[in-house]
Amino acid sequence: MTRRYGIFTGGIDIPDEKQATLDEPIAPAWEAEVLRVPLAPCGGQAAEPVVEPGQDVQAGQRLAEAGPGGVDIFAPLAGTVRAVAPVTTAVGRQLLRMPAVELVDLSGPREIPTGPETFDWSSAQPEELRRRLDESQLTTLRRRPQPLGRWVRRAAKAGCEVLVVNAMESQPYVTADHRLLVEYGEEVMRGLAILARAIGAKRCVLAVDRRRTGDYDHLLAPAEHFEVEHVALPHKYPIGSDPILLKVLTRREVPCGGGPLDIGAAVIEPAGCLAAYFWVARKVRLNGRVVTISGEHVTRPANLFVPFGVDARSLLHSARPPYIMGGPMIGTLCEGDAVIGPATNVLLAIDPTPTGSPSQCIRCGWCRDHCPTRLNVAVLNDLYELARVESAELLGVLSCMECGVCSYVCPARLPLTRRMGELKHAIRRLRPGPAARDESLAHPHPETT
Amino acid sequence: MPATIKTTHPPLEVQPVFTGDSAPLLRAPEKIQSIFAVTTAAACLPLMAGWLFFGYHAVIVSVVSVVSCVGLEWLYYRVTHSPALFGRAHAYLTGVLLALTLPPFTPWYVVALAAAFAILVGKAVFGGVGHFLWQPALVGRFAAAVILPALAQLAPVGETGKTVTLTPAQWPLLARDHLLLGDLDNVAQDRMYSYLGWSDRTAPPGAEGFALPHPADTLGPLTRGEEPAYSALAYPRTDAPNREPAVLTVLPPVGDFLFGARPGGVGETCAALILLAGLYLVYRNYVKWQLPFAFLASAALLAAVAPVRLAGPNQTIEWTWFPLFTEGLDVGFTYVCYQVLSGAMLLAAFFLATEMTSSPVTTGGQVIFGVGGGLIAMGLQLYFDTAIPAYLAVLAMNTLTPGIDALWLPRVFGQKHFAWLRRR
Ligand code: SF4
Ligand code: SF4
Numbered sequence: 017m018t019r020r021y022g023i024f025t026g027g028i029d030i031p032d033e034k035q036a037t038l039d040e041p042i043a044p045a046w047e048a049e050v051l052r053v054p055l056a057p058c059g060g061q062a063a064e065p066v067v068e069p070g071q072d073v074q075a076g077q078r079l080a081e082a083g084p085g086g087v088d089i090f091a092p093l094a095g096t097v098r099a100v101a102p103v104t105t106a107v108g109r110q111l112l113r114m115p116a117v118e119l120v121d122l123s124g125p126r127e128i129p130t131g132p133e134t135f136d137w138s139s140a141q142p143e144e145l146r147r148r149l150d151e152s153q154l155t156t157l158r159r160r161p162q163p164l165g166r167w168v169r170r171a172a173k174a175g176c177e178v179l180v181v182n183a184m185e186s187q188p189y190v191t192a193d194h195r196l197l198v199e200y201g202e203e204v205m206r207g208l209a210i211l212a213r214a215i216g217a218k219r220c221v222l223a224v225d226r227r228r229t230g231d232y233d234h235l236l237a238p239a240e241h242f243e244v245e246h247v248a249l250p251h252k253y254p255i256g257s258d259p260i261l262l263k264v265l266t267r268r269e270v271p272c273g274g275g276p277l278d279i280g281a282a283v284i285e286p287a288g289c290l291a292a293y294f295w296v297a298r299k300v301r302l303n304g305r306v307v308t309i310s311g312e313h314v315t316r317p318a319n320l321f322v323p324f325g326v327d328a329r330s331l332l333h334s335a336r337p338p339y340i341m342g343g344p345m346i347g348t349l350c351e352g353d354a355v356i357g358p359a360t361n362v363l364l365a366i367d368p369t370p371t372g373s374p375s376q377c378i379r380c381g382w383c384r385d386h387c388p389t390r391l392n393v394a395v396l397n398d399l400y401e402l403a404r405v406e407s408a409e410l411l412g413v414l415s416c417m418e419c420g421v422c423s424y425v426c427p428a429r430l431p432l433t434r435r436m437g438e439l440k441h442a443i444r445r446l447r448p449g450p451a452a453r454d455e456s457l458a459h460p461h462p463e464t465t
Numbered sequence: 466m467p468a469t470i471k472t473t474h475p476p477l478e479v480q481p482v483f484t485g486d487s488a489p490l491l492r493a494p495e496k497i498q499s500i501f502a503v504t505t506a507a508a509c510l511p512l513m514a515g516w517l518f519f520g521y522h523a524v525i526v527s528v529v530s531v532v533s534c535v536g537l538e539w540l541y542y543r544v545t546h547s548p549a550l551f552g553r554a555h556a557y558l559t560g561v562l563l564a565l566t567l568p569p570f571t572p573w574y575v576v577a578l579a580a581a582f583a584i585l586v587g588k589a590v591f592g593g594v595g596h597f598l599w600q601p602a603l604v605g606r607f608a609a610a611v612i613l614p615a616l617a618q619l620a621p622v623g624e625t626g627k628t629v630t631l632t633p634a635q636w637p638l639l640a641r642d643h644l645l646l647g648d649l650d651n652v653a654q655d656r657m658y659s660y661l662g663w664s665d666r667t668a669p670p671g672a673e674g675f676a677l678p679h680p681a682d683t684l685g686p687l688t689r690g691e692e693p694a695y696s697a698l699a700y701p702r703t704d705a706p707n708r709e710p711a712v713l714t715v716l717p718p719v720g721d722f723l724f725g726a727r728p729g730g731v732g733e734t735c736a737a738l739i740l741l742a743g744l745y746l747v748y749r750n751y752v753k754w755q756l757p758f759a760f761l762a763s764a765a766l767l768a769a770v771a772p773v774r775l776a777g778p779n780q781t782i783e784w785t786w787f788p789l790f791t792e793g794l795d796v797g798f799t800y801v802c803y804q805v806l807s808g809a810m811l812l813a814a815f816f817l818a819t820e821m822t823s824s825p826v827t828t829g830g831q832v833i834f835g836v837g838g839g840l841i842a843m844g845l846q847l848y849f850d851t852a853i854p855a856y857l858a859v860l861a862m863n864t865l866t867p868g869i870d871a872l873w874l875p876r877v878f879g880q881k882h883f884a885w886l887r888r889r
Contacts, residue, residue, distance in 0.1 A: 030491065056479045104482050114479040188491070259878065272879040338484075345489040368490035376595035378497055381826040382750075389878035394826045395870065412877035412884060420489030427497045428595075434487040 024260050026388040027252045028421055030345070033188040036317040037310050042195050044126035044321050047333070051325035052103045052116040053079060053089055057358045058161045059107045060085045062115050071097045075124045076301060079117045087163045088153040092303035092323030093126065095119035103327075104350060105357040106341040108160040109418060109437060111348045116325065116355065128200070128304075128321050133297045137210050145214035145296060146172065152295040157287040157305050159342060161358040164292060171215045171282040178266060178281040179217035181208055181289060183224045184249065184256035187343040190362045192306040193286045195319045197224065198231050200290055205238040207289030210296050215282060220244040221265055225251050253345065254419040258283045260388050273414030287361070307356055311335065313365040322356045328363055329353065335365030344368075345420040374430045383422035383432055389415045393422045393432050400435045405446065408439045416440060497594075500751055500821075501554035507742040508561045508816055514724075514738045515731035519569035523731045529573045531560030533580035541589050555594045559583050562602035565732025565812060566856065567609060575612055582608035599863045600820045603856050610853050679728045680716055680807035681846065688773035688788075688847050719799075722806045733809040743815030752819040755828055759835025760814035760842075761805060767843040768804040769797065808846055813838070813855035823863040830866075830873040838862040 056062040061083035067073060073091045080089040096119065103116040137145065150165030171179075181204070183193045197204060205222075212220045222239065224232060226248040239246045249255055249264060259270040261283070268279040276283050287305055294300045304323040311317070313335035320331065328339050329352030338349045343362050356363070383393035391412060399408045413436060422432040515523045538556040563583055567576060583605030591597040721727050725735025732739070746752040769789035774782050789797035805811075818824060818838050825831050838858045845854035876882050 028493075059479060062479050109488060111482040111484050112479050113482050263878070269879045272877065272884070274879070340490055344491045347488055347490065349484040349486055349490065366490075368486055369492040371486065371492060375497065376593070378500075378595045378821050379824075379826050380500070380751075380821045381753075381828070381831075384826055385828065390875055391877055392826060392874065410884075411874070412880045415877050415879045418488075424489050424491065425493050425495070427493075427495045427500055429492060429496070431487055433489065 021247065021249060021264050023250055023252065024255070024264060024388050026386045026390065026421070027254060027260075028386050028424060029251075030188055030253050030424070032251070033310070034185075034191050034194075037189075037191045037308050037319055038194065040191075040195070040317065040319050042128070042199055042306055042319045042321050045323065045326055045331065046126065047330050048323070048326040049120070049122065049330070050098075050327070051092060051095065051119040051122065051323060052101060052327065052355050053092065053119065053325035054103055054105045054114050054116045054355055054357050055080050055089055056083075056086060056112070056114040057089075057105075057107070057155055057324070058086055058163065059112060063087070063089050065100050065115075065117055067097045067117065069097050069099050073097060073119065076303070082153070085163070085166075087155055089117070090153070090301060090303055091117075091119060092325060093119065093122045094124040095122040103325075104354045105360070106348045106350065106354070107357065107359050109346065109348065111341070111350055111354065119325070126321070126323065128302070129294075129298075129300050131298045131300060134299055135297055137206075137213070137296050140213075142172070142214050142216055145210060148296050149214060149292060152292070152301065154288075154291050154295060154301065155358045156284060157291065157358045157361070158285055159346065159359050164288065167282075167284075168211065168214050171217075171277060174277040174280065174282075176215050176217050176277065176280050176282040178219045178221065178262075179208065179212045179215055180261065180265060180276075180281060180283045181220075181222045181286055182256060182258065182261055182283050183222065183286050184261060185225065186251065186253045186256035187345050187362070189310045189364055189366075190308050190343055191310075192308045192319055192361045194225075194228055194231070195308075196286045196290060196306055197235065201232065201235045202238050203293050204286045204289045205235065205242050205244060206297065207291070207293030208244060208284075209242040210292055211284060211289060217282065221247055223247045223249055223261055223265065225249070227251055254388055254417070254421065257388065257417050257419050259415075259417055272412050305356070305358060305361070307331070307360055308362040310362065311340075311365040312367070324357055325355050327353050327355050331356075331363055332365045338368075340364040340366060340368070345424070346418065371429045371431075375428045377426075377428050377430060380427060382425045382427065386421050386425050388419060388421065389417065391416055391422075391436075393436070396439065397430060397432055397435060400439055405439060405442045409443045413439045414443060498554045501558050503749060504746060504751055504816075505554070505558045505561050507746050508558070508565060508732070510738045510742040511725075511732035511735050511812065512561060512565055514735035515565070515569065518725055518734065519731060523569040525573060526567050526569060526571055526576055526731055527561070527564040529576040530564040530567065530580055531557060533577045534560035534563065534584055537581055537584040538588075541584065545589075547593075555588075556584065559588070559601045559605075562600075562816060563605045565816065566602065566606040566730045566809065566853075568613070568729075569731050571609065571613065575609055578612060579605035579609040581605075595822055597822060598866070599860055600817050600823045603817055603860050603863075606853065606856055607860060610856075613852075680722075680803065683716055684803060684807055685846070685850060688775075689850075716803055716807075719802070722803070727807075730809060730812070733812045736806055736811050739811045739815055743811075746815070746819070751821075752815065753828055753831055756819050756824065756831040756835040757814040759832045760818055760839040761810060763836040763839030764810055764843040765801050765805050765839075767840050768801045768847070771843070771847055773847060804843065804846065808842075809853070809855045810839075810842060813842065813859050817856065818859045818862070823866055825866055825869045825873065827870070827873055827875060829875060830869045833869055833873060834862050834866065837865065 063080035063082050063086050065080045067079050073095060075091055075094045077091045078088055079091050082088045098118045098120045100115055101118050102113050104111050104113050146168055149168050152164060154164040155161035156164055156167055183197055185193050208220055222244050229248045254260060258276050262276055262281050263269055266281060270276055271278050291302045294302050304321055307320055307322045309318050309320055309331055314332060315334050328350060332339055337352045340347045341350045341354060341360050341363055342348060377394055377397055379394050387393055396408055396411060396413055416436040418433055418437050420433045426432055512527055535553050535556045538553060563579060583601040587599060587601030587604030588597050717727050723736050727734050743757060747754045770787055772784040772786045773788050775785045785791050788800055825834050841861055842855040842858035845851050845857055851857060
């Protein structure tokens with residue numbers, strides 16, 4: 017069955033730069049000698065450490081107990097606890113400083129584990145699956161991670177019809193999800209089926225980049241078996257953005273300031289499916305993720321399976337900081353001591369385009385023409401400069417998905433994306449209600465891959 | 466007593482870190498300076514055509530215009546100590562655009578005055594690039610249009626045989642096979658009714674060039690019913706032996722129109738090069754094609770349907786609708802083409818209306834802007850005796866631009882239609 021899918025207005029073609037790592041198989045990260053496992057991978061409040069300095073821990077042993085809205089933290093590898101120390105890692109569009117448990121004298125296997133299925137998930141009750149996912153203490157591996165169990169429960173409560181696996185990776189350089197699909201495609205499909213069952217979604221969609229379909233032939237049989245629609249979409253940034261992807265796939269628009277759940281859709285990424293599968297079916301907790309190491313200053317670009325807590329310097333040793341964590345369009349700059357967390361799908365050593373000081377908007381209208389949400393960014397920028405938040409809200413700034421396109425094209429080099437983000441933040445702060453308490457919950461942050 | 470400073474552990478709560486540059490960390494290579502530079506280069510194409518046709522007087526106009534624009538801007542920023550935005554790039558652009566719109570023999574002091582208006586009134590008063598309401602070059606041109614007829618009133622108009630003393634109000638001037646050097650008082654003036662283009666003429670001995678009537682001066686009276694002798698667009702309604710189309714007998718051949726060998730401003734005439742340069746700007750995405758297209762299409766449409774006053778039989782003058790059809794499609798089409806090409810419509814549509822700052826941001830707004838501009842320009846050209854109809858139209862639409870920007874708000878992703886009208 018072929019269905020025709022449209023494409024969205026706006027967006028840009030950016031140089032792709034993926035060739036360096038496209039065919040690099042996933043390898044273990046051998047180099048790391050110290051792990052600093054971040055204790056607040058979802059932002060929010062940090063978990064409380066339950067280990068003492070000097071204590072020896074096994075792989076998978078609990079290191080810290082979750083605070084409210086967080087997850088328990090487990091040791092990715094066996095080693096010795098040296099201290100609780102602050103580290104930085106990227107969560108959402110920010111670089112956060114948070115406490116971390118420092119492990120040294122690491123030992124144990126570093127590959128993605130293999131093993132037989134120990135649980136018959138295909139006949140389990142959805143509630144049983146949800147309970148297991150709660151237990152897993154895993155997080156989604158998106159730009160702004162959430163506890164996986166909580167995410168599933170919210171999606172189930174919202175009555176999601178569609179579950180979409182977003183493997184578009186429309187950002188330059190990123191190939192982590194592509195390699196996962198090539199090497200662990202079957203497991204990803206099973207994870208998707210588990211999540212769909214737990215959520216109660218009737219329709220599953222795997223959205224991939226049209227240029228890569230030749231590499232995914234082995235996915236067709238499992239896709240048919242698990243009744244997953246396999247959709248290949250053309251490449252145009254930011255097609256990997258959740259609202260845009262859902263618009264293309266379902267023709268429904270995420271309402272202004274809302275999230276995918278508001279239109280009965282849930283979006284997950286392949287790495288999250290894989291983690292869910294490993295836990296539910298094999299009882300193995302993946303305390304790491306696949307990270308693309310790339311950029312012009314990297315001697316050996318690679319796709320590595322990296323345990324959480326490896327610092328950027330030991331992965332990019334030959335290149336000099338600052339590095340970019342999370343992709344060139346939506347990521348943040350970081351120093352060498354920043355560590356890999358669940359949100360880090362790519363670590364780059366490239367030179368950011370020098371921007372100089374922003375100059376004056378000349379109203380060329382390119383930002384508006386390329387904005388995938390058709391926001392009049394030039395006018396919103398004026399409102400930002402005048403600090404007129406209410407007018408900005410009336411113009412729909414809450415629809416902005418912070419994809420970075422407007423800043424990318426602006427010839428005046430204005431930091432438009434950041435300004436839009438600040439406007440949104442200001443609107444939510446002014447609003448009464450639960451927004452002020454838990455921003456990520458009340459206002460799901462639009463994701464882009 | 467000094468407060469005791471407690472030694473603390475490194476902070477262990479979660480807090481954001483300032484990272485300097487924010488996402489996106491890649492930027493497109495396009496910069497504002499390059500936009501201005503490329504637009505200036507594109508505008509130089511019609512400018513050079515003007516030098517070819519109008520001789521060294523056109524060169525003088527261009528040089529004075531650019532030098533005084535750049536110099537004045539430099540001076541302005543020196544005097545006011547305000548930081549210059551984007552260097553001098555926009556001053557060069559304004560200078561070139563102003564030169565394009567001026568008649569080739571404008572006295573240098575008028576050019577300098579127009580440049581002063583362009584830079585000081587058009588730009589500096591508003592706060593420089595990105596803030597001005599009217600396209601600065603057109604502000605300068607408007608000032609020149611006010612000054613030029615005033616000067617013409619002062620200057621004596623003399624006529625001795627075949628040579629005339631040109632006054633600035635008499636626009637047309639063409640050189641032939643040589644640069645227009647020397648005294649401009651000594652040029653040959655053609656008779657109005659024998660004006661059949663320039664390309665197959667030779668200059669009379671001793672003459673420096675041709676003074677030809679501006680095509681708008683021929684078309685204007687035709688449509689305003691002021692010259693009953695033309696009687697109609699095409700065929701005289703009286704049964705005279707002359708059955709040639711009037712639009713063809715009194716206007717230069719279409720080739721002259723396309724290549725620019727007709728009177729007009731320095732850069733207004735060469736339709737082919739204006740199109741080429743304009744399409745290059747469209748290709749570079751500095752100009753959205755919708756604006757010039759809407760401008761020219763609406764102007765052509767108005768010329769095709771708007772009533773004109775044509776002389777009927779027995780010396781009566783009546784309003785005639787649909788000039789495109791009244792006398793056959795071929796004549797009507799020629800007439801519409803002449804109406805669009807005879808003035809400065811092309812230049813205005815591609816180079817002046819498309820100035821980024823003074824045109825609307827959204828594409829839809831630009832279409833509104835273009836349609837409005839085209840209608841006003843053609844309306845002025847048909848019914849009013851102005852020297853600069855297209856420029857006045859652009860200035861008028863520039864005035865409306867903030868309004869268009871405020872009212873034309875396409876639906877934002879995820880919002881309902883007309884969400885900005887519904888208050889919460
Ligand atoms: S892209 Fe930049 S310069 Fe152009 S209109 Fe938008 S904010 Fe202004
Ligand atoms: S960052 Fe926001 S405003 Fe800018 S292009 Fe993306 S969606 Fe539009």
